[in-house]
Amino acid sequence: MSGQTLYDKIWDSHRVRDYDDGTSLLYIDRHLVQEVSSPQAFDGLAERGVTLRRPDAHVAVADHAVPTRLRANHLPRGLAGDQISRLVRNARAFGIPYIPMNDRRHGIVHVIGPELGFTLPGVTLVCGDSHTCTHGAFGALAFGIGASECETVFATQTLRQRKQKRMRVTLAGQLGTGVYVKDIILALIAKIGTGGGFGHAIEFAGEAIADLSMEARMTLCNMSIEAGSRVGMVAPDEKTIAYVKGRPLAPEGDMWTRAVETWRNLGSDPDAVFDREVELDVSQIAPHVSWGTTPEETLPVTAAVPDPRLEPEPDRRARMERSLAYMGLAPGTALSDVSIDRVFIGSCTNGRIEDLRNAAAIVRGRRIADHVVGIVVPGSAAVRSEAEAEGLDAVFRAAGFEWRDSGCSMCVAMNDDRLRPGERCASTSNRNFEGRQGQGGRTHLMSPAMAAAAAVAGRLTDVRNLDA
Amino acid sequence: MQKFTKLSGVAAPLPETNVDTDVIFPARFLLLPNKTGLGAQLFHERRMRKDEDETPPFVLDTPPYDRSEILVAGRAFGTGSSREQAVWALADFGIRCVIAPSFGEIFFANCFKNGILPIVLSEKEHAAVLAEAIAARPIVVDLESLAITLENGRSIGFEVEAHRRRSLLLGLDEIGSILIDDAGAITAFETRQRETHPWLFLNQARLGRFGDEVE
Known part of the structure; x- marks a missing residue:
């Protein structure tokens, strides 16, 4: 019999029972609660007259709808404020901790879960947000769910699930200068497609993983959903353990010793078998930018906008034509000739300290182009204060960027930070969907360094040229 | 939950690939407080029209498809955000069944919680059903017999996980x-x-x- 994968091990240790039809009732250890997907779930509980099975397993924070500037000590007016205050009331009524937007622990759910030590290796963790796969970077089984499933977790601490197939993505080689983990995940999505991971839980492995920081691994796992997989994981190693140690909710003393022993045995067994294997030589990857309206529509920045007439498959051709029309791009245009209006550095994909350091290294001593408006939005208050302690805020401000408070910001058009129709943005976020950053807005996805370089150049540009 | 047994009628064709949940239900409407009445925001940007707009109206606003309860979508329908509003909006608009070659996984799971049946068909069978939709010929979707029947009598089988089928047929509440x-x-x-x-x-x-x- 072959060995078990990381995914198999966590799945097995959380099976409450198996049903006749091959599904299992999976125990959920952790649930991050935010303002968008929780109100209807809380309403459902109230209608049933049911309380939370385990209030200690949840933490609530508002991230999508919060303003990121002029954050006075009161809620914004209108629907956004109403949505946040509903979360506050629900958290109080159901007895779960709520982190206010001006608290030093505030931030995007997927940034603060790890910061708090709420996210641990080996746990099952869910949130009503598709980017919950981020937490897989710790060797957790973490996935996004809808509001109905949030209600199920509140009431039962379980979810009925079918086990997914296992896919291993092996990353070989070393990244070149000016190339980052964001380029790896964009290149992977371009390779296997937006639906490439359907039905599979991805484990990222290979020599390149060992070199990646926890922040980089979170970026990698974060966009697994953009490759179609709800789950992206990395086996815990000494870097993982060092990151978790001493976090506010991490185990301590004897409990820590026991936990670490368990975590060291979580990695896939050498003889484990995967249903699908994908290999990527990261040394061959150039900086990537998206050109279309789905993340698989991504190319190296050295390429030109593709020509739909050369695409033989009719569905794909129609899709490309629609994307180019929305994006206002002509086939054959060099990507590095595409002028931009806005730059967004932040999000649960790229709003961590390492991302801000990488972007700051590019803009230090430079100015962003006159026609460009750039904002830097730290993923959490902790990231913000760490960046300020390093003087990064001063670097960004001197270059002409606005320095904001933590939140989802311009990754999702639910707060004040939005593109206007036709505006083009170099963005470190995760989705280039139509209207994602604002109605009619045009998004180009890229790494923080590439976004910083685009801000300086006023157009998409190869960060490796700016370095020289 | 509303029961699902059998549907018949003309299905609406939306053969575009990678229609994400931001297109189905734009993010800015996620601030709306309730899960009911969201049909007005369904595919909002696609349905919004100006007087000078020469493009044809969106399929769900074009008779006979404005009364369709079945949507025949393209590959990777419902990818992206986990927002259940995408499903609530479809349900509120009157869509009870979506047929596609593949689905975003969270969207797929959300459908079953709201009395909507998502059906995965092979590309070939999907093409056959899509042709019926484009020709505005009615089809029958039967969850009891797990089959789609075309007007010419051809029957196309489909699969649904046993517990999900049972929940839809009986309108069961999983919690x-x-x-x-x-x-x-x-x-x-x-x-x-x-x-x-x-x-x-x-x-x-x-x-x-x-x-x-x-x-």
Whole structure:
């Protein structure tokens, strides 16, 4: 019999029972609660007259709808404020901790879960947000769910699930200068497609993983959903353990010793078998930018906008034509000739300290182009204060960027930070969907360094040229 | 939950690939407080038209498809955000069944919680059903017999997980079933886990005091 994968091990240790039809009732250890997907779930509980099975397993924070500037000590007016205050009331009524937007622990759910030590290796963790796969970077089984499933977790601490197939993505080689983990995940999505991971839980492995920081691994796992997989994981190693140690909710003393022993045995067994294997030589990857309206529509920045007439498959051709029309791009245009209006550095994909350091290294001593408006939005208050302690805020401000408070910001058009129709943005976020950053807005996805370089150049540009 | 047994009528064709949940239900409407009445925002940007607009109206606003309860979509329908509003909006608009070669997985799971049947067909069978939709010929979707019947009598089988099929047919509430059938097993699991993995049980007090917002 072959060995078990990381995914198999966590799945097995959380099976409450198996049903006749091959599904299992999976125990959920952790649930991050935010303002968008929780109100209807809380309403459902109230209608049933049911309380939370385990209030200690949840933490609530508002991230999508919060303003990121002029954050006075009161809620914004209108629907956004109403949505946040509903979360506050629900958290109080159901007895779960709520982190206010001006608290030093505030931030995007997927940034603060790890910061708090709420996210641990080996746990099952869910949130009503598709980017919950981020937490897989710790060797957790973490996935996004809808509001109905949030209600199920509140009431039962379980979810009925079918086990997914296992896919291993092996990353070989070393990244070149000016190339980052964001380029790896964009290149992977371009390779296997937006639906490439359907039905599979991805484990990222290979020599390149060992070199990646926890922040980089979170970026990698974060966009697994953009490759179609709800789950992206990395086996815990000494870097993982060092990151978790001493976090506010991490185990301590004897409990820590026991936990670490368990975590060291979580990695896939050498003889484990995967249903699908994908290999990527990261040394061959150039900086990537998206050109279309789905993340698989991504190319190296050295390429030109593709020509739909050369695409033989009719569905794909129609899709490309629609994307180019929305994006206002002509086939054959060099990507590095595409002028931009806005730059967004932040999000649960790229709003961590390492991302801000990488972007700051590019803009230090430079100015962003006159026609460009750039904002830097730290993923959490902790990231913000760490960046300020390093003087990064001063670097960004001197270059002409606005320095904001933590939140989802311009990754999702639910707060004040939005593109206007036709505006083009170099963005470190995760989705280039139509209207994602604002109605009619045009998004180009890229790494923080590439976004910083685009801000300086006023157009998409190869960060490796700016370095020289 | 509303039961689903059988549907018949003309299906609406939307053969575009990679239609994500931001297109189905744009993000800015996620601030709306309720799960009902969201049909007005369904495919909002695609349906919004100006007087000078020469493009044809969106398929769901074009007779006979404005009364369709079945949507024949393209590959990777419902990818992206987990927002259940995408499903609530479809349901509110009157869509009870979506047929596609593949689906975003969270969207797919959300459908079953709201009385909507998502059906995965092979590319070939999907093409056959899509042709019927484009020709505005009615089809029948039968969850009991797990078959789609075309006007010419051709029958195309499909698969649905047994418990999901049962939940839709009977309009069952999954939370209620787990609370009734599995409460004992969950308690036993937690007791075991407290022994073997005690660090998984949190003491929130370690985070210190949490606050409220000033309203």
